């Protein structure tokens with residue numbers, strides 16, 4: 628992709644054939660190749676939000692945890708577009724020894740190096756994030772401040788996610804990993820009535836179905852909630868082994884928080900005979916590969932095998 632036309636190209640990712648398993652064909656849409664950091668659904672979610680911000684010469688405030696793909700992607704995309712970015716980060720302890728945090732945390736170091744102004748808040752304050760006095764202070768300082776939610780999902784993000792699919796994607800089933808459900812909603816909105824969209828939830832809890840119903844009235848979708856591996860950013864050795872085997876076999880890296888869990892789930896469902904014979908599945912690689920380095924550091928600390 629030519630970065631000078633970042634966000635204005637109508638970028639379409641190629642679908643890579645993975646194989647035929649038990650008479651089910653699996654393809655992977657390589658959204659991870661869009662950009663090393665503004666990859667996959669981050670690119671799609673930020674596109675219309677940042678084009679709007681650029682029109683208004685706004686500064687961009689957003690929220691995230693210590694390994695957030697969204698934080699790294701927002702910092703990079705704002706840098707590309709010449710916008711000021713501000714990140715409110717969960718975990719005040721990270722801000723106490725900033726030098727150490729930046730030395731140890733690749734995501735925050737990346738965001739910082741791209742010019743993102745980082746503010747660290749306690750977990751309690753983070754829950755109230757959009758209502759914190761700090762937000763008013765920032766609004767006074769940067770009058771044209773645009774606030775993007777954690778994970779980046781809003782109406783403009785869903786509009787961008789609709790562009791993941793195109794008219795030649797004539798698959799029976801479309802799969803994505805799901806956090807806030809924004810990416811899945813975009814896919815549902817772009818799908819035809821004969822296609823079925825499945826979201827593989829990366830988080831524990833049953834809030835997702837209600838959230839998605841707020842954004843779409845279409846019925847052709849479902850959620851798989853059995854493949855979160857204990858919750859957000861939790862992994863086990865079986866998942867790591869699956870990711871490493873998939874990488875070695877297909878030469879495609881997967882992140883352990885989202886795409887690794889989705890593909891594990893898809894293969895599990897295929898093995899269990901969930902999909903009828905001759906089903907053609909398109910799974911979306913939503914990127915997130917920047918998170919591997921941080922997760923590997925944690926795995927190493929625990930003496931566990933890492934992602935290769």
Ligand SMILES: Cc1ncc(COP(=O)(O)O)c(C=O)c1O
Nearest residue numbers: 805806807808809810885913915
């Ligand atoms: C790499 C990756 N894949 C999938 C998701 C889930 O997307 P959504 O929050 O739109 O459900 C995220 C989080 O935004 C992500 O970073």
